[in-house]
Every structure is written in C-alpha cells, then in structure tokens.
Amino acid sequence: MPGExxxxxxxxxxxxxxxxxxxxxxxxxxxARDAGFxxxxxxxxxxxxxxxxxxxxxxRISLANEALMRSADLLIANLTPFRGVSMDSGTxxxxxxxxxxxxxxxxxxxxxxxxxxxxxxxxSRGIPSADGDRPDLEIEDFGMAENLMIAVAILESGxxxxxxxxxxxxxxxxxxxxGRSLEEARRLLPG
Amino acid sequence: MPGExxxxxxxxxxxxxxxxxxxxxxxxxxxARDAGFxxxxxxxxxxxxxxxxxxxxxxRISLANEALMRSADLLIANLTPFRGVSMDSGTxxxxxxxxxxxxxxxxxxxxxxxxxxxxxxxxSRGIPSADGDRPDLEIEDFGMAENLMIAVAILESGxxxxxxxxxxxxxxxxxxxxGRSLEEARRLLPG
Numbered sequence: 506m507p508g509e510x511x512x513x514x515x516x517x518x519x520x521x522x523x524x525x526x527x528x529x530x531x532x533x534x535x536x537a538r539d540a541g542f543x544x545x546x547x548x549x550x551x552x553x554x555x556x557x558x559x560x561x562x563x564x565r566i567s568l569a570n571e572a573l574m575r576s577a578d579l580l581i582a583n584l585t586p587f588r589g590v591s592m593d594s595g596t597x598x599x600x601x602x603x604x605x606x607x608x609x610x611x612x613x614x615x616x617x618x619x620x621x622x623x624x625x626x627x628x629s630r631g632i633p634s635a636d637g638d639r640p641d642l643e644i645e646d647f648g649m650a651e652n653l654m655i656a657v658a659i660l661e662s663g664x665x666x667x668x669x670x671x672x673x674x675x676x677x678x679x680x681x682x683x684g685r686s687l688e689e690a691r692r693l694l695p696g
Numbered sequence: 697m698p699g700e701x702x703x704x705x706x707x708x709x710x711x712x713x714x715x716x717x718x719x720x721x722x723x724x725x726x727x728a729r730d731a732g733f734x735x736x737x738x739x740x741x742x743x744x745x746x747x748x749x750x751x752x753x754x755x756r757i758s759l760a761n762e763a764l765m766r767s768a769d770l771l772i773a774n775l776t777p778f779r780g781v782s783m784d785s786g787t788x789x790x791x792x793x794x795x796x797x798x799x800x801x802x803x804x805x806x807x808x809x810x811x812x813x814x815x816x817x818x819x820s821r822g823i824p825s826a827d828g829d830r831p832d833l834e835i836e837d838f839g840m841a842e843n844l845m846i847a848v849a850i851l852e853s854g855x856x857x858x859x860x861x862x863x864x865x866x867x868x869x870x871x872x873x874x875g876r877s878l879e880e881a882r883r884l885l886p887g
Contacts, residue, residue, distance in 0.1 A: 522834040534697035560851075563838040567848035571795070588818055589780010594788040595843035601792030603763070616828075627779055627827070636818070637778035637807075639865065643713040647754040652786035659752075667785035676829065 518583025
C-alpha cells in the first residue's frame, strides 16, 4: 500500500556461498516483493570490506547481519543440508537469534525426509570420527526434518517445514519451497 | 559466597546424544561449580515426557531449553564437528539465541583447525550432492574454526574459540577445552 512500510523478511540460507549468490538473492527479494514483503538478503549490503584484514571483514559482516535481523519482522531459513547431515550452522545461529527476539521463523528444505533417515545414511558411509559421529551416538527421532530446537521454533511460529525434492545439484538453490514459505509468511503477517 | 546466587552457565553441545550423556552432564556441572558457577545441562530437567506423542515431547524439550537459556547469564558451546563439517545445528541455534539476548557466548572444539581445512577434507571424499556440497560452492575462509556468525559472536563476547586435539573417538566428550572456556567465563563474569 502506498506510504506504508512493507514488513521485512530476513532471507537466511547457505546460498550466499553459491557462485551466483547475488542473482539468487535478487530472485528471492523479487519473490518476496511479489508477496508484499521487503526481502533482506545478507549479501546485498554495501560493507566496503576491500583491503581490510580477514578478521575485521568477518566482524563487519557478522555485525551487519545481526543488525539486519534486528530490523526484520520475520525470518525464512533455507534448512537444506549443508556439508553434512544438518543445515548450515550460520543459518541455524540466525534462526535462534530471531527466535530469541520473539519473531516468527519459517523454514524449508530441498532434501525431503526426516533427520533420522539422513543421519543413518551418513553413518552408513563409514566416516572418520573427526567428522562427528560414533556408532553409539543417539540419533534424534522425533520425525522432524531438523534438530528439535530448529523444528519446534518454526512450528511454534505457526509455520511448518516446507519440503521439496529438488533435482540433484540444485538442492541449495531451488526456490519452489521458498515460495511456499512466503505464503506462510503472508498468513502470519497479513498486509 | 554464602547467600549469593551463583551466575548461571547454559552448557550447550551435542554430548546430549552420547550414551553416557547424563554422566558427562554431571561432570560439566561439577567443573562449573568448581569454577564458581551453576551449570545448566539441558538433559537435567525433569520433564515427564513418558507416554507423550513424539511431537509433544520435542515441543516440551525445546521450550524448556529456551526457558533455561533465558535464565542463564552465559553460554558455553561445544562446537566440535557433528555429523559433517560443522557443529551441531541445535547448538548453533542456541549460540544465536543467547547472542540475541545480549549475553556472552563462549565456545570450544575438540577438532582443531579452521573451517576451510575441514570443508576441503569433506569435499575431497566425494559426497552426493544431497549432502549439501558442490565443487563450485565457496568455502568460507576467514581463518576461523566455524561459520563467522558463530565465531564473531564468541569474539565479540570477549572470548576465543578454545581448540584442543582430542583423541579419536573422544572428540565430542572430551572436557579439557571446556575447562579452559570456564576460565574465560570467570574472567567475563567475575564472582
């Protein structure tokens, strides 16, 4: 509506590490706008990091992302497995951050199926113990797509974990499930 | 000091999944007490979950942990890799949660070395794309042990990521680095 500020959605996920991250971010922001929201994509920020020491670059990115989250009304997290059984750890941090602020968090994954099934597949490949698994380690079995802290935060927000079976190689980038999370956001934050 | 409430530390980490989780929790709580703190170990709570549906069990555990974090002055996270390149996703959620509350978060890992090295080792094993890696995916390279959101939260708290090289098989459970995080907690929250 003219003159009215759009509700702001922080777009969390590991697609920031894709070679076409900026294009994917723009696509997410555009889908968010079509749904009536302002999408906040972390990489979009102009931070002027060139020439700074690595540690200072990391510090500025982190603090800018935290400020962006504090300015957001809701977060949609890409929970797709990232280099292991679980989602990206930075995204998990961000889900917890927004949850502590009392704001809704929604999520989707492009690798369907519950945590238990993925952890069993990971274990069956026989991995070194430095990768963080042992045969006697309990596997969480609540029928949820992710660790219960993440999954319950989403359910308690009034959302669900949207699951889509993306084609191999497109798991991190596919946006079909994201579109359905935006529909949940419209229901939770009506215009 | 008699009559004075001890500062409370939330003990976050994947050791809740070990078969001897309660014993490890008790050991952490005892070490925390020796350092002058009350340690809060998630599994210690009496939640009466028997007979409840799985989803309701998960909900109660999550909400109890969130309440426990809100009651804590500081969090120490076990960042040791868990079923992949990164830390346990539930622990990452908890680091973000406490960070948003403006409380210090400290961390340790029993698998030394930076994120980049671990991600390269993971990639070199040739994994299916459903495990969340692709050859063209950027690997974060800030010389930090974890994703920058996690690592910077710890540094900004005034702590460091304590690294110890634990023996194979003891990576998740070893407590030497935890003891050093407690020393940092004493510096940050003096009696």
